[in-house]
Amino acid sequence: MQFQQLQYFVAVAETRHFTRAADLVHVAQPSLSQQIKSLERELGADLFLRARGNITLTDAGEALLPLARRILADADTARHEVQELAQLRSGRVRLGATPSLCTGLLPDVLRAFHDRYPGIRLLIEEGGSHDLVRELARGALDLALVVLPLPTPSPALTTVELLREDLVVVSSPDAPAPGTGRTVRIPDLESERLVMFRHGYDLRELTVAACRAEGFEPDFAVEGGEMDAVLGFVRAGLGVAVVPRMVATRSGRGLRVTPLARPGLHRVIAMAHRSDVAPPRAACELQRMLLER
Numbered sequence: 001m002q003f004q005q006l007q008y009f010v011a012v013a014e015t016r017h018f019t020r021a022a023d024l025v026h027v028a029q030p031s032l033s034q035q036i037k038s039l040e041r042e043l044g045a046d047l048f049l050r051a052r053g054n055i056t057l058t059d060a061g062e063a064l065l066p067l068a069r070r071i072l073a074d075a076d077t078a079r080h081e082v083q084e085l086a087q088l089r090s091g092r093v094r095l096g097a098t099p100s101l102c103t104g105l106l107p108d109v110l111r112a113f114h115d116r117y118p119g120i121r122l123l124i125e126e127g128g129s130h131d132l133v134r135e136l137a138r139g140a141l142d143l144a145l146v147v148l149p150l151p152t153p154s155p156a157l158t159t160v161e162l163l164r165e166d167l168v169v170v171s172s173p174d175a176p177a178p179g180t181g182r183t184v185r186i187p188d189l190e191s192e193r194l195v196m197f198r199h200g201y202d203l204r205e206l207t208v209a210a211c212r213a214e215g216f217e218p219d220f221a222v223e224g225g226e227m228d229a230v231l232g233f234v235r236a237g238l239g240v241a242v243v244p245r246m247v248a249t250r251s252g253r254g255l256r257v258t259p260l261a262r263p264g265l266h267r268v269i270a271m272a273h274r275s276d277v278a279p280p281r282a283a284c285e286l287q288r289m290l291l292e293r
Contacts, residue, residue, distance in 0.1 A: 003075065005039040006068040008032050009047060013065050016055045066138060073139025074277060091282040092121040096132040096144035098202060099227040101269065104246030105145070105163075109293055113286050120282045128200040133157065136274055142283035145290075147202040148268040159270040162290060166245045167206070167265040170255045172237040183261040186214050193221035193239040195230050202267065207242045210265055231255065 011021035012032070022029040040047050045060035057065065080092055097106055102124065110122060125132070125141060132144040137156060148159065169184045171177065179188040189211060196218070197204040211218040221239035227247060234241050235254045242265065248257045271287055273279050279287065 001039065001042055002035075003071075005035050006071055008035050009039060009061075009064065010068050010072060012036060012048065012055065013057060013061065018055065070137075070139050077139065077142070077277065077280060080280060088117045088282055088285060089119045091119070091280060092123060093280070093283045093286050094123045094125070094140065094142045095283075095286065096125045096127060096135055096141045096146075098128060098132070098145065098147060099126045100203065100244050100247050101145045102126055103227055104244055104250055105269070105293075107250075109286075109290055113289055117282065117285070129202055130200060133272070136272060139274070139277070142273065142279045143287055144272045146270055146272050148270045150272075156275055157272050158275045159272045160291065162269045162271050164266050164268050167203075167242050167260060167267065168245050168248050169240055169258045169260060170231065170234050170243055170248050171240040171258065172235055173254070173256045175237050175240075177256065178240050178258060179261070181258070184258050185261045186210050186265075187216075189218060189240070189242075190214070190216045192219070194218050195225070195233045195239040195241040196220045196223035197230055198224045198226065203242065203244070206265060206267060 007025055008021065008027070011024045012018055015021045015024060018033055018036075019029050022032040025032065036047065043060065043064075046058050047061035047064060049056045049058055095106075106124075113120070114122065125135065127135070129146040129150060132141065132146055133150055135141045136144050145162065146159070148161070150157075150159070169178055169189075178184045178192050194207070196207070208218060222233050225233060227243070230241050230243070231247075231251055233239070242260075244267065248255065271290060273283070273287075278284075
């Protein structure tokens with residue numbers, strides 16, 4: 001099995017078209033087809049069902065695809081690591097983080113990292129913890145900031161706790177203050193309309209679970225937004241939202257910020273990377289700066 005054959009296989013699997021795949025990998029279509037057939041002979045199984053105008057994966061092709069993607073991603077990571085110049089003057093870091101962390105924690109750390117290593121490219125992907133764990137597993141990210149516990153525990157990932165962050169309630173200054181005005185208890189949220197994040201958002205699951213633990217279902221004024229949209233809807237007076245303290249502090253302009261009464265709510269943020277592949281040097285340095293921030 002050759003590395004090039006896996007490249008060609010993934011290209012066909014993603015485009016579902018041999019000619020377009022050949023254009024994508026910059027090779028003549030007959031050469032690509034020949035390499036795919038050679039790979040199938042070596043594996044002893046057809047990888048594609050070929051019908052006029054319709055290319056689909058066989059069961060064997062479906063099984064090979066995630067493995068091939070991981071091999072190619074690992075090889076790409078190795079190539080960039082080897083090509084890095086001394087003293088981290090070049091390279092890249094692929095970092096995943098939840099949108100709230102991109103708003104609250106990362107700006108200051110990334111600025112310090114960029115000031116120290118201006119030649120390192122920072123590639124940031126926003127997503128929920130579930131999506132980021134999947135991207136880590138397939139080799140598309142070097143590091144990810146995720147919320148613990150992970151939605152689906154993965155023995156292939158190493159996690160290091162980074163911080164515990166309190167959650168607070170934000171509301172419009174033009175609306176009546178929630179709770180006592182000085183603090184908000186979870187039961188107080190039963191009488192409030194909530195601006196709620198989309199499904200798959202860690203903060204959504206945490207808030208809804210806390211309300212249900214107090215015996216009520218939260219009332220949503222609007223739902224489905226990302227962090228910036230949720231804060232904007234709260235500023236407009238549509239309802240209140242439960243958000244991380246760092247986000248409220250950084251984006252609190254035009255918002256009333258009220259702490260939750262003890263024991264309150266908090267979330268645990270961790271740094272995660274694959275256990276079977278050492279992160280590139282630049283990623284290790286960014287990880288160190290995050291842990292020492």
